[in-house]
Amino acid sequence: MNEKVLMRGSHVIAESAIRAGCRFYAGYPITPQNEFTEYMASAMAGLEDGTFIQAESEIAAINMVIGASMAGARAMTSSSSPGISLKQEGISFLAAQELPAVIVNTMRGGPGMGNIAPSQGDYFQATRGGGHGDYRTIVLAPGGGQELADLTGKAFDYADRYRTPVVILADGMMGQMMEPVVLHKAVDPAELPPKPWRLSGAAGRPSRYIRSLLLDIAQEEERNWKLARKYDNITREIPRAESYLTEDARLVVVACGTAARIAKGAIKRVREIGLKVGLFRPITLWPYPKRALCELSRSVREYLVFEMNTGQMVEDVKLSLEGRGNVHFYGRPGGSVATPDEIAKVVNSLYHRQRLEEES
């Protein structure tokens, strides 16, 4: 068992990535995730087989990741919202070329330059692909603390297993907050499963190629269906969510990441005054844990979606429930962070407006 250590969120992701066998990191400065890049700069320097590159732009960084991934390395880049927008072309290419990679988005207020405060405004961008073309990326939404360590390792495993880019959606608050975590045991990159598709020089064997240009319409259609079949498998195999106090709940708050943490505090408060409220927290945002949310609708009718944006995940909740519940929304966009008290008040008024206290 590893020891518990006190670490900043962005350092937890960076260290966990290295322990998961990540040996290539390319980044570019942007607030609020510079600690991540800085940690990688010194940590990779201390490793014999580690590579850190500060690129000349976000676009260069993601394309370096494409190159490193083609060469077979566990490769990673990170940025914050405006920088992630610049990386979208590369992410689309990663998906098309079926290359594994992990991209961390420490979300900040937007659109445009926005600000540097925590936000969840990039939900659509992450879960709908983000770049051009018919593709999806696996999107993991850690709730902070220990989960940052757990999900970072998982992200690399998913990326390799499905040969697809994986996005970790964090936010400015999660990246800065220091919390106790137990880091995972370090993986030796040499012991990871071999990648027979990687490009490594063709001496003594037929050459391989990785491409995304398929001018032949039939070939491109087949590639799209092949990707779709892979996404179907992912949708079946990895959806994950946490349910908290939902057994007897009459109202369930649906929230992810930092918003879920705030909601948890709110739920503790309203439970004290006897309101039967629970929390549903999706951990994979794509694939969305539809089935688990559907199961809840057997016993719960009222849902309150709380997001740090003007309403994005609420669409996935409605798509999952398909009318089997009333979906309400409360949002705080632009870097505003609600307090648990504020959410408790919203929950309280909704609870009474829907006359949930009268139900037996």
Added chain:
Amino acid sequence: MSLIQNFDLYAPKLVDRKEYLCSGHRACQGCGEVLGVRLVCKGLGDDVVIANATGCMEIVSSMYPFTAWEVPWIHVAFENAAAVASGVEAGLKALRRKGKIADRDVKVVGMAGDGGTMDIGLQALSGAMERGHDMMFVCFDNEAYMNTGIQRSSGTPMGASTTTSPAGKVSMGQKTWKKNVAEIMVAHNVPYVATVCPSYPLDLIRKVEKAKKVKGPSYIHCFTVCPTGWRSSSELTIALGRLAVETLIFPLYEVEDGKYRITVDVENPRPVEDYLKHQGRFRHLTPDQTKMIQERVYQEYNKLLDKVENLQAWSDLKYDLGMLD
């Protein structure tokens, strides 16, 4: 006599008294960059449109709902100040041609830091210079990404310790030589390129005025001291700028139609150590490493002298159409 009376006595014809970047902004104590912007603005006057890339100067001068700018100013993303300035220039030109706005030359100016010029913005800058827009671009080079917390850029000098090129047991800090963007701009055949430093204010203003008069693209590289990022005392800002020039690390010169001219002569160059020793970012350097830097500085300066001595203005070059007669 107070300083301001001195100003009236000696400087009114030399320096515009009006401020175009007003006080109250949030730059650090001893910021050389904001001084550079202020002096550049004095050279420009108020008939300008400035497109400012993301960076310290944008953050400290425009925290909503306040602004320190007394001239038309637009903030854009990190990589595209030169592209946006190109658009402003082309837009104004079209409106002038159609008679929708007064027919007078409004200078369009792109501004960015070293990251926004030399790294992520180089593509947009190269495009703007190549297309020949009637615009000026000013790079405020403080040798790292200071706004995000001192990460290295391609403007960071060899040996400097930054948060992404940390000096320590396995590294001497930055391991590459500084990119020379002024030379890259000269290679674009633009009519005017100059290097300036706010420690030499009159030289700076004169060059900006010259660049403003140029019809077509011009580029000014402004060397600015950053006490926060360089780990130097804030009262040394002006002195460090002078030392950079006196040690030949940052020579002040201009290139007009291909003709090089050094504008601030250095009679007796000082050793680079005089400049390096005041800065925490160089504290770890060994005598051997300092010597390596000294050698490179001489080499670069010799290359510059060679150009000053041997390159002529385009109009004085050997071949011309007259030869065909």
